[in-house]
Structures are given as structure tokens and as C-alpha cells.
Amino acid sequence: MPSLARSNLNILVAGLGCCKQEIFATQGALYDIQRFGVNFVSTAEDADILVIQGFYNKKGITRVLNIYDRMSSPKWIIAVGSCVLNENLFKLESKLLSQLRNKVAINMYIPGCPPRPEAFIYAILRFSGRD
Amino acid sequence: MINNIYNKIYSPPKFVLVEEIGKNLEFILKDKIKNIFKAGQDLLIEVSKENLYQLLKELKENPELKVNSFQSVATYKISKKNFLIINLTSFVNNFSVLIKIEISGRELENGCTEIVNVLGEFYEPVNFYRDRSKLISENSDIKIFCQSLDGLDCFDLNISTDNDIVKEAYVDIDISRVVGNHYYKGLEIYDLIAYISRFDWKAGIFPEICLCSAFEELLQLKVPERARYIRMLLCELYRISNHVYFISNICNILGYDVAYSLSLLERERVLKLIETVTGSRIVPNFIRIGGVKKDISEEIIFSIRKSLPILYKNIRRIEKIIIDDFLVIERLKNIGIIGKEIALDYGISGPNLRASGIRYDLRKDKDFISYKDFSFTVPICRTGDCLDRVLIRFNEIFQSLKIISQIINKFPSGAFIKRINLSRIEFKSEAVSHGIECPHGLFKIYIEVEKSNINSLIVKGPSINSLILSEEILKENRLEDINLILTSLDISPGEIIST
Amino acid sequence: MLRLLKNFFIILGNLFKKPRTVIYPREKIIIPDSSRGVLRLKLDLDSLEVICNGCGLCNIICPQDCIEVKKRIGDNGREVLDEFCLDLSKCIFCGNCVEFCEMNAIDMSYKYQLAEYSEKNLRLEKFELIKPSGTIRDFW
The missing domain is CATH 3.30.460.80 (NADH:ubiquinone oxidoreductase Nqo5 subunit)
Incomplete structure (x- = not known):
């Protein structure tokens, strides 16, 4: 990972699952993820890392691929939670996610349903080579 | 007198x-x-x-x-x-x-x-519930995708505007239809209990209690007193954590960083208490048919008793910080008013209904677990704007703390579960519907059973009603207030998935 | 004026308090006892062998089918565990397998730092599941 991106990581979170509140809990004063230069953004052009989590249907998958196309060039993907790693928990069109995994390369996997906030910080530290 | x-x-x-x-x-x-x-x-x-x-x-x-x-x-x-x-x-x-x-x-x-x-x-x-795709494409000129604003978690919003005033608003929930049609067929009951807390992931204990008490009503089972007290304790702890999370979201939108980080700290304190009891922060998997999974030891009760006055003091401090600032009050006042008539027509419930002046709470009005043992009041407000919806949640937190202190002081002894053999149960062909008071409103489950398999299971959360109402109250408001009004309705994405 | 003085003393008091942030990689947040992490196989303390006899009940109970168990006949004619495989990408940490186990042979550990570069590493074999049971709180 280039050193410029390592000291200023911008993260975009997509999806509507329960992992979302655990990821945003790291912004609080107890964990304070901003110590490592990590910011949460809401526009695709600014983001370096795309986090995918939660439930998706056909429309949602095309939206995520659209966001991934709009991101600028050094870009990575982190997959969080067992809904994305395995299949949809409520059994709707489970082949869609394997299509997603074939089209883009996923760089890091975080298991758990939902994972703890410390696990997310650990993944970011390991990803940027500072563990 | x-x-x-x-x-x-x-x-x-x-x-x-x-x-x-x-x-x-x-x-x-x-x-x-x-x-x-x-x-x-x-x-x-x-x-x-x-x-x-x-x-x-x-x-x-x-x-x-x-x-x-x-x-x-x-x-x-x-x-x-x-x-x-x-x-x-x-x-x-x-x-x-x-x-x-x-x-x-x-x-x-x-x-x-x-x-x-x-x-x-x-x-x-x-x-x-009609097919409105033609109506939406003709009448709206701006489309806001979900998650481009903080308040829009799980739906798209189509609006038409005159300068910066919203004229028409349409909600589209196509993206959150992610639950398969008959996912419950072929699942055992303990699998269903492990899955169902995802249907309200801001407060995960309420769907479990609703499902288990519906089955208890089918089996004519009476739950031991200690198990009922443990259930009520968990209900109130989750209610506090949900309301504190709501306040932190409001502060995040207002750009009030001090109150935002202070309220997230208090949420972590409550979640730690929940984790010592159940073993997980968000998806407890703790309620069983006929009781609860584990007993509560004396040390846990002692640690809850020790942290109650700290919680009360800190949340009072956050309330004082927010109310003392006149800029915050000016921003929240007279925005997104819900009248009495329109609130009744659209069928919203919970704190949103009580903020517009109608006192309806299942904890008082129906025989829900055993809340009639305790003394507490149900707070109401008058006008029903964003400020009232924030203040009523503060009042509910203090009432919940009062209930918890009463529960701890008279904790009964005895068995914590009535064990039954689930593998050999045979039901008559029956239907049952059960409702409870969750932090967003009235949570309902409808079950039909025949012999040993579940024929139908319908889960209905209260958030969908406030979402339909938001089409009405967004009219005649400014564009920059959309974010604030949608967040102040406290819409939980997990409940919208299930409809 | 009185309010200003009051605020001054609040800030002065906060200067000497310990900060609330946990400096994460160096200090660890203490997790409650009953918290649910990765499965571990318990060892019999006298003979240092696995208690599990491979009956396969946890495989039937699991809602996501993430456990694979195989058994074989041992030297003295008893049933012994041969393979035990846990797929972490499927597991939802519900704890049903621990509740239903008749031998009391499995347990939930405190391990939660789980992030891997490739999907193959998420499949844990038998010897990896035994390892954490040696120490209790050092392996974070």
C-alpha cells in the first residue's frame, strides 16, 4: 500500500445490515478510529476503501458495482459479516453474491455476525501494515 | 384531590x-x-x-x-x-x-x-401499496439514492421542488426487499429464535420475546416469575441503548460533536451490561420458550446497581447540554409537525405517537409481561415537532432507569425456565397474534400452526407506518430539513426488510 | 460570571482524569466472561485428550451447517474423533451447539480478532481449535 494512502484512509460503507452500527461505533470516544487517520466519507470519488456488508438483492448489487466503478484508481474492498461471506441469511437469490465475488477482487474478509468493533480496527491495522 | x-x-x-x-x-x-x-x-x-x-x-x-x-x-x-x-x-x-x-x-x-x-x-x-412507478416518474424531478444522506438508510426518495420548498415526496423501498418468501419453512424453532433478532437490529431482544410469548400462548404455558423479571430487565436495558443511539444520531446531523461522543460513551456502557447478561452485544439469542437461557448471578446484579447512578448523572448532563443551547432549540422547533388526526389515520405508534399528544402504551394498557407491579409514568408532549420527539426519549430513558432500580430491589428467587420437550409437540390447527411495545412502537407477530410445522409467520414492525407518514410531513418543508425529519422518526432498517 | 467560574472548575477537574479512550493495539478492552467468540475443543485435564467423541449432534443442530465432524473406531474399540472442521465464513456465533452438546466437550472462547486475506484461511482444522485452550486470556 502506498504511504500516502496509508496515513489518510477514506472509507465508504455500503449496505443495510446490522454490521453498520458496529462499524460506526468505532467513531466513538472509546475506540476512536481517527487516531490512525481513518475517515468515513459519503461520496464514491473520495473513497479509497469500499466496505460491503448486509443484505443485497439484484438492484443492490448493480448499485454497489456502480459505486466501485466510480472510485478512483488505487482502490480496495473489505467484506464484513457472514451475509456477504456466505449467502443471504434469509435465503433470497443466493447466487448473486458469488457473481459479485467473481467480478471484483475482495482484499480482506472479516467473519462474525456482527463482528465486534475491535475486529474492524484490527482489520484496518493489518491491512495498512501497522499491526 | x-x-x-x-x-x-x-x-x-x-x-x-x-x-x-x-x-x-x-x-x-x-x-x-x-x-x-x-x-x-x-x-x-x-x-x-x-x-x-x-x-x-x-x-x-x-x-x-x-x-x-x-x-x-x-x-x-x-x-x-x-x-x-x-x-x-x-x-x-x-x-x-x-x-x-x-x-x-x-x-x-x-x-x-x-x-x-x-x-x-x-x-x-x-x-x-399500489404500483406507483408511473406516478413517481411523472411527478418527481429529483431522485435521492439511499445512504447518500444520514437519515435515508434503506429507501430511495423521489421529490419535486419549487425553489427550495418540497412539494411532493414519494418513498420507494424496492432496494430493501431482501427476505425470501417462505424462509421459515423447514426451520426448527431454535433456529428461528437464533435468526429472528435481525428483524429489529437496533434492539434485538424484542422480536425474540414476541415470538416466544406467542408460542407460550399456543401451548398455554405460564412462565416462572424470575424469568419474567429477567425479560423485563433486558427490555429496559435495550430501550435505553436504542434511545441513546437515537440521540447520538441527531447530534451527528446537527454537527454537535461534544454531545455525540458523550452519548456514544453511555451507549457502550449499557451494551457492556447487556453483554455480561446475554453474551452478545446486538443479537442476544437469549430467550427460550418457557423462560430464559441462563440465570443471572448476584455479581451481575451488583454491577448493574453500581452503574445506575452513573448512567443517570451522565444522561442528565447530556440533556442539560442540549437544552441549554438556544441554537439547537431554534433548529429543532416547529419542524415536521405531526397533528393528532393524521397520526391516528396513519397508525403510527410508540414515542412518535406520544409526542403528538395521545397516551397509548402497551405496558400500561394491556397485560404485557408483568409491568403492573411497578410504578412509572408514560410521558406525553403536545405539539409533535422534532424537539418534542427528542425530549420524550430523554424522559423515557429516566422512566426506564426507575423501572430497573425497582426490578433489582425485589428480584424473586426460583426457577428461571420451565423445561418442555420441543421435539414431540403437536399443535391443533390454530392461529395466534401477539404484540409488544418495542422502542419504536407496536411490534406484532402472526403465526398459524398445524401439527408440528409452522404454516405462516408474518412479522410487522412499526417503522413502516412512520415511513408512509413521512411522505405527508415532508411537504412544505425546506430541502435541508429532510435529513433531520427522517432521523427524528427513528426508522429501523431491519423492520422495513420484513414487510 | 458565576457560570464561567463553574465551567472553569469542571475543565480543571477533567484535566487530572484518565482519558476514556483505550489505546487499542497496546491495551486490550476487557470482555465479559460469558461473551461468545470462536469455538474451542475442551481437553481432558488428566489424559490431555479431546473429550469429544464425534457423535455429530452439533452438525445437526447448527442453523448454518458450518461444522463438519468425522469419527473412527479407536484402538480399544471405542469411538474417537477423527476430523473436526469449522467454517468461520458461515458461522453466526449463536451458541446453540454449546447448549445442545451432551458431552460438554465444546466451549466458546474469547477470541474475536479475526481478519484474513484469503477465504481459505477461514476454514479452521482440529489442531487450530485445540490451541487456544492452553491459555485463557493471553491469546488475544
């Missing part, structure tokens, strides 16, 4: 016998109703498609019944037969009605247009 003044402000709850209403209805509409009986807490009426109009007219216009708020519509399938269920509630008379209609397979594909047309004559919010 004091009782008189109290009764003027808070009118005492009405207790209604559902069987008596059923007998009256059977007498009035003799040959037009197929079947009528009591299913759990509600009245279930089976009716054919032709007689629906007269039944709805009787229900709405009879002054003794006054069923004037629409809750939800759902469809399901049992062995090649399709059924449609309509849920209507009367908040004034404190009872609710389920209407069951058999429909053919071709009608289900067309979206049941005939039945929706009949319903639309009496209840306005039914229009949300």
Missing part, C-alpha cells in the same frame, strides 16, 4: 372484552361473515371478497367500534391456497382486528387491485 387532577391529565386505560365485540359484530352482520373468533389478543374475521365493503363500513362508522387507523397488509400461501391479511387498530377503544380473505393466484400477481381499491375508499395510507 390528587387523583382527580391526575385523571384529568392522564385518562385511565380502557379495558375491552374482545369476545363481546365479536358477538356484537356477529349479530349485526349475520350472514355476511364466514367465521369470527379470538386469536391471541386480536379478533380474527374471515370474510369473502364481496362482503368486504360492508364490513369495513360497519367497522369505521359504528361509534362503538371506531376502527380508524390502518396498520398493515400481508400475503401468504398454504398448500396452493393464497390468503391476504389486513390489520386495523382502534387506539381510542384499545383493540385491534385482523381480516382474512382468500384470493386466487392470478389476483396475487396483479397486486390485488380490487381489494386495495375497496380499502382505499376508507383508509388513505393504502395508496402506498
Whole structure:
């Protein structure tokens, strides 16, 4: 990972699952993820890392691929939670996610349903080579 | 003297016998109703498609019944037969009605247009369930995708504007239809309990309690007293954590960083207490049929007792920080007002309903677990704007702390579960519906069972009603207030997935 | 004026308090006892062998089918565990397998730092599941 991106990581979170509140809990004063230069953004052009989590249907998958196309060039993907790693928990069109995994390369996997906030910080530290 | 003044402000709850209403209805509409009986807490009426109009007219216009708020519509399938269920509630008379209609397979594909047309004559919010893609594309000029703003978690918003004033608003929830049609078929009961807390992931204990108490009603099982107290303790802890999370979201949108990080710290403190009891922060998997999974030790009760005064002091401090700042008050006041009439028509419930001046709470009005052992008040506000919806949640947190301190002081001893053999159970063919008071409003589950398998399971969260209402109250507001109004309604994405 | 003085003393008091942030990679947040992490196989303390006899009940109970168990006949004619495989990408940490186990042979550990570069590493074999049971709180 280039050193410029390592000291200023911008993260975009997509999806509507329960992992979302655990990821945003790291912004609080107890964990304070901003110590490592990590910011949460809401526009695709600014983001370096795309986090995918939660439930998706056909429309949602095309939206995520659209966001991934709009991101600028050094870009990575982190997959969080067992809904994305395995299949949809409520059994709707489970082949869609394997299509997603074939089209883009996923760089890091975080298991758990939902994972703890410390696990997310650990993944970011390991990803940027500072563990 | 004091009782008189109290009764003027808070009118005492009405207790209604559902069987008596059923007998009256059977007498009035003799040959037009197929079947009528009591299913759990509600009245279930089976009716054919032709007689629906007269039944709805009787229900709405009879002054003794006054069923004037629409809750939800759902469809399901049992062995090649399709059924449609309509849920209507009367908040004034404190009872609710389920209407069951058999429909053919071709009608289900067309979206049941005939039945929706009949319903639309009496209840306005039914229009949300129509096919509106043509109407939306003609009338709207700006499309906001989900998650591009903080308040829009799980739906798209189409608006048309005049300068910067919103004229029309349409909500589109296509992206959150992610639950398979019959996911519950072939699952065992303990698998279902492990899955179901994802349907309200801001407060995960409430769907579990609702499902388990519905099965207990089917089996005629009485839960031990200690298990009931543990359930109430967890309910109140989750209610506090949900409301504190709501306050932190509001502060995040206002850009108030001090209150934001202070309230997230208090949420972590409550979640740690929950984790010591259940073993997980968000998805507890703790309630079993007939009791709870584990007992609570003396050390845990001691640690809860020690952290109660700290929680009270810190949340009082956050409230003081927010109320003392006149800039925050000016921003929140007189935005997104919900009147009494429109709140009843659209059938919202919980703190949003109480903020507009109607006192309705299942903890007082119905016999929900055993809340009648404790003394607490149900706070109400008058105008129903964003400020009222923030203040009422602060008041509910303090009432919950009061209930917890009473629970801890008289914790009964005894067994914590009544063990039954789940593998050899055989039900008669029965239907039951059960409702509880979750932090967003009225959470309902409807089950039909036959022998040892579940034929239908319908989960209905309260957030969908506030979402339909948001189309109305966004009108005549500024563009920059959309974010604040949608967040102040406290919409939980997990409940929208299930409809 | 009085309010200003009051605020001054609040800030002065906060200067000497310990900060609330946990400096994460160096200090660890203490997790409650009953918290649910990765499965571990318990060891019999006398003979240092696995208690599990491979009956396969946890495989039937699991809602996501994430456990694979195989057994073989041992030297003295008793049934012995041969393979035990846990797929972390499917597991939802519900704890049903621990509740239903008749031998009391499995347990939930405190391990939660789980992030891997490739999907193959998420499949844990038998010897990896035994390892954490040696120490209790050092392996974070």
C-alpha cells in the first residue's frame, strides 16, 4: 500500500445490515478510529476503501458495482459479516453474491455476525501494515 | 384531590372484552361473515371478497367500534391456497382486528387491485401499496439514492421542488426487499429464535420475546416469575441503548460533536451490561420458550446497581447540554409537525405517537409481561415537532432507569425456565397474534400452526407506518430539513426488510 | 460570571482524569466472561485428550451447517474423533451447539480478532481449535 494512502484512509460503507452500527461505533470516544487517520466519507470519488456488508438483492448489487466503478484508481474492498461471506441469511437469490465475488477482487474478509468493533480496527491495522 | 387532577391529565386505560365485540359484530352482520373468533389478543374475521365493503363500513362508522387507523397488509400461501391479511387498530377503544380473505393466484400477481381499491375508499395510507412507478416518474424531478444522506438508510426518495420548498415526496423501498418468501419453512424453532433478532437490529431482544410469548400462548404455558423479571430487565436495558443511539444520531446531523461522543460513551456502557447478561452485544439469542437461557448471578446484579447512578448523572448532563443551547432549540422547533388526526389515520405508534399528544402504551394498557407491579409514568408532549420527539426519549430513558432500580430491589428467587420437550409437540390447527411495545412502537407477530410445522409467520414492525407518514410531513418543508425529519422518526432498517 | 467560574472548575477537574479512550493495539478492552467468540475443543485435564467423541449432534443442530465432524473406531474399540472442521465464513456465533452438546466437550472462547486475506484461511482444522485452550486470556 502506498504511504500516502496509508496515513489518510477514506472509507465508504455500503449496505443495510446490522454490521453498520458496529462499524460506526468505532467513531466513538472509546475506540476512536481517527487516531490512525481513518475517515468515513459519503461520496464514491473520495473513497479509497469500499466496505460491503448486509443484505443485497439484484438492484443492490448493480448499485454497489456502480459505486466501485466510480472510485478512483488505487482502490480496495473489505467484506464484513457472514451475509456477504456466505449467502443471504434469509435465503433470497443466493447466487448473486458469488457473481459479485467473481467480478471484483475482495482484499480482506472479516467473519462474525456482527463482528465486534475491535475486529474492524484490527482489520484496518493489518491491512495498512501497522499491526 | 390528587387523583382527580391526575385523571384529568392522564385518562385511565380502557379495558375491552374482545369476545363481546365479536358477538356484537356477529349479530349485526349475520350472514355476511364466514367465521369470527379470538386469536391471541386480536379478533380474527374471515370474510369473502364481496362482503368486504360492508364490513369495513360497519367497522369505521359504528361509534362503538371506531376502527380508524390502518396498520398493515400481508400475503401468504398454504398448500396452493393464497390468503391476504389486513390489520386495523382502534387506539381510542384499545383493540385491534385482523381480516382474512382468500384470493386466487392470478389476483396475487396483479397486486390485488380490487381489494386495495375497496380499502382505499376508507383508509388513505393504502395508496402506498399500489404500483406507483408511473406516478413517481411523472411527478418527481429529483431522485435521492439511499445512504447518500444520514437519515435515508434503506429507501430511495423521489421529490419535486419549487425553489427550495418540497412539494411532493414519494418513498420507494424496492432496494430493501431482501427476505425470501417462505424462509421459515423447514426451520426448527431454535433456529428461528437464533435468526429472528435481525428483524429489529437496533434492539434485538424484542422480536425474540414476541415470538416466544406467542408460542407460550399456543401451548398455554405460564412462565416462572424470575424469568419474567429477567425479560423485563433486558427490555429496559435495550430501550435505553436504542434511545441513546437515537440521540447520538441527531447530534451527528446537527454537527454537535461534544454531545455525540458523550452519548456514544453511555451507549457502550449499557451494551457492556447487556453483554455480561446475554453474551452478545446486538443479537442476544437469549430467550427460550418457557423462560430464559441462563440465570443471572448476584455479581451481575451488583454491577448493574453500581452503574445506575452513573448512567443517570451522565444522561442528565447530556440533556442539560442540549437544552441549554438556544441554537439547537431554534433548529429543532416547529419542524415536521405531526397533528393528532393524521397520526391516528396513519397508525403510527410508540414515542412518535406520544409526542403528538395521545397516551397509548402497551405496558400500561394491556397485560404485557408483568409491568403492573411497578410504578412509572408514560410521558406525553403536545405539539409533535422534532424537539418534542427528542425530549420524550430523554424522559423515557429516566422512566426506564426507575423501572430497573425497582426490578433489582425485589428480584424473586426460583426457577428461571420451565423445561418442555420441543421435539414431540403437536399443535391443533390454530392461529395466534401477539404484540409488544418495542422502542419504536407496536411490534406484532402472526403465526398459524398445524401439527408440528409452522404454516405462516408474518412479522410487522412499526417503522413502516412512520415511513408512509413521512411522505405527508415532508411537504412544505425546506430541502435541508429532510435529513433531520427522517432521523427524528427513528426508522429501523431491519423492520422495513420484513414487510 | 458565576457560570464561567463553574465551567472553569469542571475543565480543571477533567484535566487530572484518565482519558476514556483505550489505546487499542497496546491495551486490550476487557470482555465479559460469558461473551461468545470462536469455538474451542475442551481437553481432558488428566489424559490431555479431546473429550469429544464425534457423535455429530452439533452438525445437526447448527442453523448454518458450518461444522463438519468425522469419527473412527479407536484402538480399544471405542469411538474417537477423527476430523473436526469449522467454517468461520458461515458461522453466526449463536451458541446453540454449546447448549445442545451432551458431552460438554465444546466451549466458546474469547477470541474475536479475526481478519484474513484469503477465504481459505477461514476454514479452521482440529489442531487450530485445540490451541487456544492452553491459555485463557493471553491469546488475544
